[in-house]
Amino acid sequence: MGSDQCIGRIVHQDKVDLARAHDLDPAQVEQLCQLFKVFSEPGRLRIVHALLQQEMCVCDLAALLDVSESAVSHQLRLLRTMGLVVNRREGTVLYYRPADRRLLGLIRFARSLLEDEQDSLNGK
Amino acid sequence: MGSDQCIGRIVHQDKVDLARAHDLDPAQVEQLCQLFKVFSEPGRLRIVHALLQQEMCVCDLAALLDVSESAVSHQLRLLRTMGLVVNRREGTVLYYRPADRRLLGLIRFARSLLEDEQDSLNGK
DNA sequence: GATGTATATGAATATATGATCAGATATACT
DNA sequence: AGTATATCTGATCATATATTCATATACATC
Numbered sequence: 001m002g003s004d005q006c007i008g009r010i011v012h013q014d015k016v017d018l019a020r021a022h023d024l025d026p027a028q029v030e031q032l033c034q035l036f037k038v039f040s041e042p043g044r045l046r047i048v049h050a051l052l053q054q055e056m057c058v059c060d061l062a063a064l065l066d067v068s069e070s071a072v073s074h075q076l077r078l079l080r081t082m083g084l085v086v087n088r089r090e091g092t093v094l095y096y097r098p099a100d101r102r103l104l105g106l107i108r109f110a111r112s113l114l115e116d117e118q119d120s121l122n123g124k
Numbered sequence: 125m126g127s128d129q130c131i132g133r134i135v136h137q138d139k140v141d142l143a144r145a146h147d148l149d150p151a152q153v154e155q156l157c158q159l160f161k162v163f164s165e166p167g168r169l170r171i172v173h174a175l176l177q178q179e180m181c182v183c184d185l186a187a188l189l190d191v192s193e194s195a196v197s198h199q200l201r202l203l204r205t206m207g208l209v210v211n212r213r214e215g216t217v218l219y220y221r222p223a224d225r226r227l228l229g230l231i232r233f234a235r236s237l238l239e240d241e242q243d244s245l246n247g248k
Numbered sequence: 249g250a251t252g253t254a255t256a257t258g259a260a261t262a263t264a265t266g267a268t269c270a271g272a273t274a275t276a277c278t
Numbered sequence: 279a280g281t282a283t284a285t286c287t288g289a290t291c292a293t294a295t296a297t298t299c300a301t302a303t304a305c306a307t308c
Contacts, residue, residue: 010187012181022174050143056140057254074256077257094254113224113226183285194285197286198286218286
């Protein structure tokens with residue numbers, strides 16, 4: 001049973017080969033991680049979630065999250081750079097909105113996973 | 125037009141109120157962010173993605189990702205703690221698998237978003 | 249053009265996080 | 279019991295990231 005010993009750090013070469021064959025390509029892994037990272041921060045998640053409902057300005061978001069306008073602006077820059085939000089100017093005010101409404105779908109999908117996990121923990 | 129001035133840092137009180145009303149509750153925000161954070165790291169994303177195809181042991185994953193077994197073990201502990209993966213023991217070998225196959229759906233959903241973004245950048 | 253308001257930005261700091269290393273467990277075999 | 283393998287764990291270190299502060303820019307009004 002040679003293939004079950006960890007020679008050269010590989011226990012099951014066949015499994016590793018299969019995994020390699022189906023592995024995501026590096027560029028896509030990077031993109032996916034960046035997208036997920038956006039929603040891994042409570043502030044950003046709430047910003048995007050709020051904007052999915054209505055456009056809001058920096059001041060509004062700062063008030064909602066109860067953080068400085070500068071902090072919000074930094075987060076919005078990140079979102080802008082990633083192409084996830086866009087803005088329109090009205091005087092000195094910049095109104096932000098999501099670039100893709102399907103971001104709501106991503107959040108909803110994740111929420112459904114959590115809800116069911118809760119249920120299974122409660123034995124439902 | 126008093127409501128358009130930033131008195132008390134709030135430009136549009138109505139918008140803030142509406143956003144507050146529809147805001148995710150803090151506990152859910154935390155849970156969602158933790159879930160997204162899992163996939164915000166290339167190593168973890170690839171681990172989960174690989175396990176969604178077939179169960180694998182620590183050694184296999186280390187070989188696939190080309191990192192130390194200790195690093196993989198640390199990541200797996202996180203995934204275990206979050207209840208995202210489970211394992212079964214066979215002798216000294218621990219075979220890991222995802223606790224919820226719908227995690228694949230989450231990854232697929234995110235991928236579809238990226239693909240369409242690519243398309244729009246290319247003017248398709 | 250001077251002032252005020254909303255937002256953006258750069259630098260600095262504080263915290264979070266992933267990898268490494270050394271050592272500890274758990275199981276199997278002799 | 280003693281050795282070997284696979285995995286785990288704690289501590290440390292290096293890097294990444296979010297916030298803060300000070301300052302800059304853009305637009306509006308006077």
